[in-house]
Amino acid sequence: MESTLATNEVAAVVDGRVYRALREGAAWRRLEDRMIIRVVGDDRVSFLHGMCSNDIRGMHHGEIAPALLLTERAHVVADLFIYAESDAFVFEIEQKLWLRAQAHLERFLVADDVEFEELPDWMILDIEGPRAQEIVGQIHPEAAGLEPWRFVDAAPLRFAALPRYDWPAMTVLGDRAAIGSLAGVLSGLAPEADAAVFDTLRIQRGIAQVGIDTNDKTLALEARLERAISLSKGCYIGQETLERATAHGALKKKLYGLRLAAGPCPAFGAAVMLSGREIGTVTSAAQSPDLGALGLAIIHHSGWIPGTTVVIKDSTGERPAIVSELPFK
16 A cells, blocks of 8 residues: 655644644644545445444444454555444545545445445534534534534534544534535634644544554554454454454554654654664654654554653664653653
């Protein structure tokens, strides 16, 4: 899989004012890098249930589930957020992952009555922060009181309590005109953020981004994607490998955080060294206004003890870092 990392090799400077608003109140941005797919057909439930890591068959109208598409060896193809409608599913996915995900799905689509329809006119707006739902509820009372992983439609918009970074947040779906109108109102209530601010939040929360913190050989459990995995559902692609790793504790690598001493963020691909041996590489980095230079890396089990001192080695030289449990505190 072609990596999307080239756009993330150097951590961007974070706007401190917007970051503070995000941490203490709310901030928002349009997720232009994501797209919406509608899934219809009589066999949509059984087909997606057999393809996805989460319990699709158990979903009811108004529910959202995080899910993964996996190879037979449980390597990550793509991650999705799936919305259950009464007669269809809608899922959002990163645009750069869709072509590979589509090819993967269609490889198993034989005689099933299932169709995938891209919705290019739909947009996604994400509001992150402890006051996200309160602020959206001021504009659209229908959104107030939603439980996490639930959505409600209030035409022409869909409001979802979707904690994509495992903390308070709201997602709004709609056509470009409706999202544009909402953005205009939100501008008076909370600041608009850029990608760097939201990526800093993602890294602090310890959320792996598929295609950045993973490659086509990464196991789902190595990237700590457990929230998207049901261990009680029936058979699906990749299940056997996942269950074997879960039952026997067979993982040799896993995602951990790195806290760096003073200085810039490490470059993408910087080696993580322990006792002179490379145990992983840096895949995401951010300069947090609260916590300083941070990184994410999938590292060998020899470095899993939080507090372990490792060395980050790149073209600029070497400097120490401390292995951290996730999310960062």
